[in-house]
Amino acid sequence: MRFVNVEQKTATAFAFTTWYSTLWTRIAIPSFVSQVMGGMKFHANASLPYECFGFIVRKGGAVYTIPMPITASSNHFYVDPNVLAQTLYGFDHAAVSILSTYHSHPGGTETLTDADLPLTSWSPTHVLIARTITDWTLHVFKWGA
Numbered sequence: 001m002r003f004v005n006v007e008q009k010t011a012t013a014f015a016f017t018t019w020y021s022t023l024w025t026r027i028a029i030p031s032f033v034s035q036v037m038g039g040m041k042f043h044a045n046a047s048l049p050y051e052c053f054g055f056i057v058r059k060g061g062a063v064y065t066i067p068m069p070i071t072a073s074s075n076h077f078y079v080d081p082n083v084l085a086q087t088l089y090g091f092d093h094a095a096v097s098i099l100s101t102y103h104s105h106p107g108g109t110e111t112l113t114d115a116d117l118p119l120t121s122w123s124p125t126h127v128l129i130a131r132t133i134t135d136w137t138l139h140v141f142k143w144g145a
């Protein structure tokens, strides 16, 4: 994700490796993620060779993926702030709660990159979908140490 913001600018003021490692913790796959695994893999496949991005949300008792329209390459993506704002207002209006964000790494990188850092403020957890030779593997992160 290419998105210059305050977090990235202030990063240089810290000892980078120490600061970087406290931003997220890898966690086991929660059940709400398992419920929408197929949908996220479908989205990731449909977006090849580019990255994909979306939300995992809860409405009532059901969990859904919300694939987002983005501008993407094979290793970056960009979300139009106007599209994001409209989406978030829509969620709020419809009493939809955000459980997680997700995005894909078609190149197979299994860790988040510094370009992914702005996502820390968008949801409590993040699902990275990394491509393997035959499928995708899911890596779930909780923000914070």
Ligand SMILES: [Zn+2]
Pocket: 001, 103, 104, 105, 112, 113, 115, 116
């Ligand atoms: Zn990424």
